[in-house]
Amino acid sequence: MTTDPRTPTAPTYAPDGFWDEMFEAPGRVRPHYADLARRLATLAAPDVAKRQRAAELSFQAQGITFSVNQDPGGPEKTMPFDLVPRIVRADEWARIERGLEQRVRVLNLFLHDIYHEQRILRTNLIPAELVLGARGYRREFRDVDVPLGVYTHVVGSDLVRDGQGTWYVLEDNLRVPSGVSYVVENRRVLKRVWPQIFADYRVRPVEGYPQDLLDVLRAVAPGSDDPTVVLLTPGVQNSAFFEHAFLAKSMGIDLVQGSDLFVDDAAVYMRTTRGRRRVDVIYRRVDDDFLDPLAFRADSLLGVPGLLATSRMNRVTLANAIGTGVADDKAIYAYVPTLIKYYLGEDELLPNVKTYVADDPSERAYILEHIAELVVKSVNESGGYGMLIGPHAPAADLEEYRARVLQNPRGYIAQPTLALSRHPTWSVDHLEGRHIDLRPFILYGRDVKVTPGGLTRVALRSGSLVVNSSQGGGAKDTWVLESDAC
Amino acid sequence: MEHRTQLAYSADIVESVMDARLGPRSDEHQRWIAFELRVEPAASVRRYNDGFGNAAYLITVARPHHEVDVVMRGQIETTLTDPFQPPRARPTALGPGDTADFLTPSPLVPSALELVTTAGPFRDQPAFDAVQSLMHLVHERFEYRPDVTNVETSVTEVLSHASGVCQDFAHVLIGLCRAIGIPSRYVSGYIVAGADPDAPKRGADASHAWVEAFTATHGWRGFDPTNDLMASEHHVKMAVGRDYHDVPPTRGTFRGVAEETLAVAVTARPVATTSSSGR
Numbered sequence: 057m058t059t060d061p062r063t064p065t066a067p068t069y070a071p072d073g074f075w076d077e078m079f080e081a082p083g084r085v086r087p088h089y090a091d092l093a094r095r096l097a098t099l100a101a102p103d104v105a106k107r108q109r110a111a112e113l114s115f116q117a118q119g120i121t122f123s124v125n126q127d128p129g130g131p132e133k134t135m136p137f138d139l140v141p142r143i144v145r146a147d148e149w150a151r152i153e154r155g156l157e158q159r160v161r162v163l164n165l166f167l168h169d170i171y172h173e174q175r176i177l178r179t180n181l182i183p184a185e186l187v188l189g190a191r192g193y194r195r196e197f198r199d200v201d202v203p204l205g206v207y208t209h210v211v212g213s214d215l216v217r218d219g220q221g222t223w224y225v226l227e228d229n230l231r232v233p234s235g236v237s238y239v240v241e242n243r244r245v246l247k248r249v250w251p252q253i254f255a256d257y258r259v260r261p262v263e264g265y266p267q268d269l270l271d272v273l274r275a276v277a278p279g280s281d282d283p284t285v286v287l288l289t290p291g292v293q294n295s296a297f298f299e300h301a302f303l304a305k306s307m308g309i310d311l312v313q314g315s316d317l318f319v320d321d322a323a324v325y326m327r328t329t330r331g332r333r334r335v336d337v338i339y340r341r342v343d344d345d346f347l348d349p350l351a352f353r354a355d356s357l358l359g360v361p362g363l364l365a366t367s368r369m370n371r372v373t374l375a376n377a378i379g380t381g382v383a384d385d386k387a388i389y390a391y392v393p394t395l396i397k398y399y400l401g402e403d404e405l406l407p408n409v410k411t412y413v414a415d416d417p418s419e420r421a422y423i424l425e426h427i428a429e430l431v432v433k434s435v436n437e438s439g440g441y442g443m444l445i446g447p448h449a450p451a452a453d454l455e456e457y458r459a460r461v462l463q464n465p466r467g468y469i470a471q472p473t474l475a476l477s478r479h480p481t482w483s484v485d486h487l488e489g490r491h492i493d494l495r496p497f498i499l500y501g502r503d504v505k506v507t508p509g510g511l512t513r514v515a516l517r518s519g520s521l522v523v524n525s526s527q528g529g530g531a532k533d534t535w536v537l538e539s540d541a542c
Numbered sequence: 543m544e545h546r547t548q549l550a551y552s553a554d555i556v557e558s559v560m561d562a563r564l565g566p567r568s569d570e571h572q573r574w575i576a577f578e579l580r581v582e583p584a585a586s587v588r589r590y591n592d593g594f595g596n597a598a599y600l601i602t603v604a605r606p607h608h609e610v611d612v613v614m615r616g617q618i619e620t621t622l623t624d625p626f627q628p629p630r631a632r633p634t635a636l637g638p639g640d641t642a643d644f645l646t647p648s649p650l651v652p653s654a655l656e657l658v659t660t661a662g663p664f665r666d667q668p669a670f671d672a673v674q675s676l677m678h679l680v681h682e683r684f685e686y687r688p689d690v691t692n693v694e695t696s697v698t699e700v701l702s703h704a705s706g707v708c709q710d711f712a713h714v715l716i717g718l719c720r721a722i723g724i725p726s727r728y729v730s731g732y733i734v735a736g737a738d739p740d741a742p743k744r745g746a747d748a749s750h751a752w753v754e755a756f757t758a759t760h761g762w763r764g765f766d767p768t769n770d771l772m773a774s775e776h777h778v779k780m781a782v783g784r785d786y787h788d789v790p791p792t793r794g795t796f797r798g799v800a801e802e803t804l805a806v807a808v809t810a811r812p813v814a815t816t817s818s819s820g821r
Contacts, residue, residue, distance in 0.1 A: 174637060174638055174639050177637075177638035177639070178637070178638060184638035184641070184642060185642060185646070188638065188639065188642030188643070188646075189642060189646055194593075195593045195594070195643060195784075196592070196593045197593060198593040198594075198639070199591070199593065318557045318559075318604070318797070319559050319600070319602060320557070320586060320602045320604040321586035321588065321602055321604075322586065322588035322590075322600055322602075349795060350559065350561050350793055350794070350795060351561075361559040361794075361795040362559040362561070362600055362602065365561060365588075365590055365598065365600040366600070368590050368591070368592070368593075369588065369590045369600075
């Protein structure tokens, strides 16, 4: 018996009419992928499988796991990692970077405005009810002057490419975006399993992220020259607990739970073995609802009583600030190009995906009529929950979403089903095209800084468009090149 | 005016954190001449403004203690002798923020079909008259009973009981006003009755609650459905919000294992009355 040492770049690989990140046509590799393709061609399938196992063991050894959010009893998983990296050209990244910076600056101007003068709501550019009626809008946080005017210190926006290779922003995550620990860890593991391949390219480092985050958090401290920064986690049951622990450790700051903190004399203190210690900045990974039982949900055991009042007095800084969820509401997302024009007088550098807001009667009619072609999303959900992919959905699901949209129009938007770009992805013993997206992380303190890279998420099921880790998605390392000279 | 809140605990506790909205809030119809807040045992008392423009206080006691005694003393001048008289200058329209706050459902005043059907017939009246009609209606249909509701009772439950206290009466009237597009908000405050035989009586020995509705003719004016009266110089405001949930006079937490008992005492008396012709 002979084994067939098929090479990963078998000529059977086909882009199938999608935008393929690596191949411009069957057998024709894009120039910036040429070195990678050459390396892959020399590898035998068993060798790739061996490295794949080594990578998985490495993630397990580090405890890099997540638990699936809506399945509390569910098992801890490691996020499936695909060894074939995604490569982004330097010039392409420069455009993405400028577009994200523009977007994050505008979203912060918008947040400041709607929590202060509300200038934009006196125009007819965006319906006031849409903004002020958003679930993420917190009246309790009106008229607070946050340090440096920054509400969103950490943003994770999701980018996709369509069949023509055009980049779009699919959504913004402005509350407690997660996934950056995978960016750093995927790189560490990939460098170890593919040392030669990594050495072929000049890839911009992502390892500086924790230090950059710490710099941002220190920059927004209220007053202190040597601020104490902590990371507030909901605890080990949280799906992203690994990331909380990872970031706290990497930044050299304390990882705390609500019960470790208390408010006295309009200041937040941390219990330590040597008594109380004043806390200046809280990088909180707890949602607004659970942050302060005196102000929000009274039954929350995850928060700190008096935190809202203390932050209103600017005696502690929360990152991200309270009430940022209004700006990543998916119905308000539809207006981001309008906001860019209004606040900066500019056109958007990164386009939005065409979005139909069900709250608008004519757009609602369009959604109901074309539901089988559209992706319908709940405005406040993330993680691939509360979502319908029309072309892949059975008739009963279409009917259910039609009813949901009719019953709660403010709760839904719809977008055309995008032919997301694909990337060669290792499947058992060869490469297959799988749909991907990209979540870059944007830090905002004194300046906006986009980490060069991000989490490329892969829909591992053939044909699937859902990349979320909670829905069977995996991840790839994302290489942003230093320059395109080669 | 004196408002005393006494919290007693069956065992020592630590880290009391209390958020208090006991005034002062001044506006065109009332002015706080004096205000003080005293807390026993020694406590930190820090003032801030909340998101509704109310003065709020964050009171903390970190050390072990078994009681917290908060006393507010204030002296207030009120000037609204004729609440039916429109203001001289036409009120400026509400901005989008206030409109959204006071026209859309809030945690304790969710939308309910019954509110819409009850208020519907009053939609065509001038708004100021409609609110008065609705106030009479609430006063007549609902029975004042202190034992059927609590501070977290929402308007839907109040409708089913058809009874409650001033807070519940206020929530129902707010819901009715909002149902026909009249912005309305919850007022937490006091009634100062004194010896005046015409003064409202209900709510005079405790903190009280009523409703402010905004109309194009009169601006914000107070409507007290518990007493079936327009708010006037007998009413003193502490704070306003969408509903009770935004403005409880005190709300707090502590750390420890103990039973908490709460006692509230309000005393208010008129100091002097200036004749209305003097102004």
